[in-house]
Amino acid sequence: MIIVMKPGATREQIETVSERLVEMGFKTHPIYGQEKTVIGAIGDKKALSSEALINLPGVEKIVPIMKPYKLVSRELKDTPTIVRLGGVPVGGRGLVVMAGPCAVESEEQLMAAARAVKAAGAQVLRGGAFKPRTSPYAFQGLEEEGLKMLARVREETGMPFVTEAVDTRDVPLVAEYADAIQIGARNMQNFRLLQEAGATGKPILLKRGLAATIEEWLMAAEYILDSGNPNVILCERGIRTFETATRFTLDLAAVAVVKENSHLPVIVDPSHSTGSWRLVLPMARAAVAAGADGLIIDRSSTVLRHMPGPRSSNIKAFRA
Ligand code: PEP
Ligand code: MN
Numbered sequence: 001m002i003i004v005m006k007p008g009a010t011r012e013q014i015e016t017v018s019e020r021l022v023e024m025g026f027k028t029h030p031i032y033g034q035e036k037t038v039i040g041a042i043g044d045k046k047a048l049s050s051e052a053l054i055n056l057p058g059v060e061k062i063v064p065i066m067k068p069y070k071l072v073s074r075e076l077k078d079t080p081t082i083v084r085l086g087g088v089p090v091g092g093r094g095l096v097v098m099a100g101p102c103a104v105e106s107e108e109q110l111m112a113a114a115r116a117v118k119a120a121g122a123q124v125l126r127g128g129a130f131k132p133r134t135s136p137y138a139f140q141g142l143e144e145e146g147l148k149m150l151a152r153v154r155e156e157t158g159m160p161f162v163t164e165a166v167d168t169r170d171v172p173l174v175a176e177y178a179d180a181i182q183i184g185a186r187n188m189q190n191f192r193l194l195q196e197a198g199a200t201g202k203p204i205l206l207k208r209g210l211a212a213t214i215e216e217w218l219m220a221a222e223y224i225l226d227s228g229n230p231n232v233i234l235c236e237r238g239i240r241t242f243e244t245a246t247r248f249t250l251d252l253a254a255v256a257v258v259k260e261n262s263h264l265p266v267i268v269d270p271s272h273s274t275g276s277w278r279l280v281l282p283m284a285r286a287a288v289a290a291g292a293d294g295l296i297i298d299r300s301s302t303v304l305r306h307m308p309g310p311r312s313s314n315i316k317a318f319r320a
Helices: 011-023 050-054 107-119 144-157 168-177 191-199 214-226 253-261 270-274 277-290 301-306 312-319
Strands: 002-005 027-032 037-042 059-063 083-085 088-090 096-100 124-126 161-164 180-183 204-207 232-236 266-268 294-298
Touching (some): 002 011, 011 027, 011 037, 083 232, 096 107, 107 144, 144 161, 144 168, 168 180, 168 191, 180 191, 191 204, 191 214, 204 214, 214 253, 253 266, 253 277, 266 277, 270 277, 270 294, 277 294
Parallel strands (some): 096 124, 096 294, 124 161, 161 180, 180 204, 266 294
Antiparallel strands (some): 002 037, 027 037
């Protein structure tokens, strides 16, 4: 439910309304707009005494939030959220490119990839130190060593970095080093992980589950906002369909649907969705055309071999 305050309502009036809501058992989330302040109230509607609220000074109206997700909803907040990842704003008018190797393998490999993606126009470095692998025999990541390498490369290149936490046990360590914590597709509905990562206050890059509906994805983001952290970046990374020509099916309509229903920034991963470096550029362009706030691109050592040298024209093309 949303309590809309009258234009010019005083801070004292807003606080009084918040206090009454807390007394009724609600969690409150005031959003201070340029003209009006609204207070998001999350809790059991049955406990609400709307008469007592509507008569408080400064209250204009009480509006229910129809969607199952509340804090991430545009019904509550109509202006786009801008998440600051290191110094880089994600959301709003700009386009952010995050890029780097799939997994951190060595400092040399990471530094080479970081330099290449920076020269190509990327503003944020990505790289996994904890990898969510289908096979237990695949390389699982360098863990803290990898995080240290990411931190040294950040120092050297000035690029903030995002990296994944695959388990609640990794969260404190990842939060110690990273500028943003990635929650991978396979963990989108690991609710304890969402809460613990959210509680660090770090920006969270929340990838869409490979079999998750848009509503389930937004409900997962709701867990993070409910933990008191409004800094969530959504990432469409493809879903499972009957199609086998690509690794997953990149659902670009999801970008437009999310934009319509949520104020959170949304970026697109053309690498993991397609599984083919040849498809990265066309899908990156399509993502930007669909309204994405940014891209996250794997530039593994294999891709580097296929694409020698900085490709600044590629990144510039994403912006066109
Ligand atoms: C990744 O970005 O490193 C990754 C594993 O992606 P996803 O969780 O989308 O598969
Ligand atoms: Mn990868």
